[in-house]
Amino acid sequence: MTTLDRTRFLEAFAAASAGPARYGVNDCCLTVADALVAAGGPDLMAGWRGRYRTRFGFLRIIRKAGLPDLPTAIQTAFERHLKPSQNPWEDMVLTTGAWTHDGKVFHAPFFRMDGWWHTRGPDGPLSFQLITRRYPGNPFWRVA
Numbered sequence: 815m816t817t818l819d820r821t822r823f824l825e826a827f828a829a830a831s832a833g834p835a836r837y838g839v840n841d842c843c844l845t846v847a848d849a850l851v852a853a854g855g856p857d858l859m860a861g862w863r864g865r866y867r868t869r870f871g872f873l874r875i876i877r878k879a880g881l882p883d884l885p886t887a888i889q890t891a892f893e894r895h896l897k898p899s900q901n902p903w904e905d906m907v908l909t910t911g912a913w914t915h916d917g918k919v920f921h922a923p924f925f926r927m928d929g930w931w932h933t934r935g936p937d938g939p940l941s942f943q944l945i946t947r948r949y950p951g952n953p954f955w956r957v958a
Contacts, residue, residue, distance in 0.1 A: 913940070
């Protein structure tokens with residue numbers, strides 16, 4: 815099992831989450847992927863990194879890969895690089911979650927640490943005690 819450097823993970827996540835999100839630079843998927851890489855984990859965005867600069871560009875490359883939407887793309891990356899977790903309450907598990915902001919539903923990769931779920935929002939990091947899992951059949955994943 816891979817042991818992540820929690821300090822490096824949190825530092826990288828905080829740095830990448832500062833300021834507004836930009837597609838292809840520090841969007842929700844890249845922020846979590848960059849933090850995992852900094853902590854010694856796998857690169858969840860290896861096949862897509864550097865290939866898009868807009869929301870539509872990202873949607874175009876995931877659709878070319880045969881994936882219909884962002885939640886499916888996130889789960890596919892998890893399946894390729896992570897192991898299923900039977901305990902969604904342990905630290906450093908990841909899942910696909912959703913939240914509502916200004917009437918819009920956002921989907922993103924979430925990770926759990928210190929009793930909170932964290933993700934990258936449009937304007938910076940977000941933390942929740944509970945998250946809505948729009949796709950309840952999706953498992954939780956851990957770095958292993």
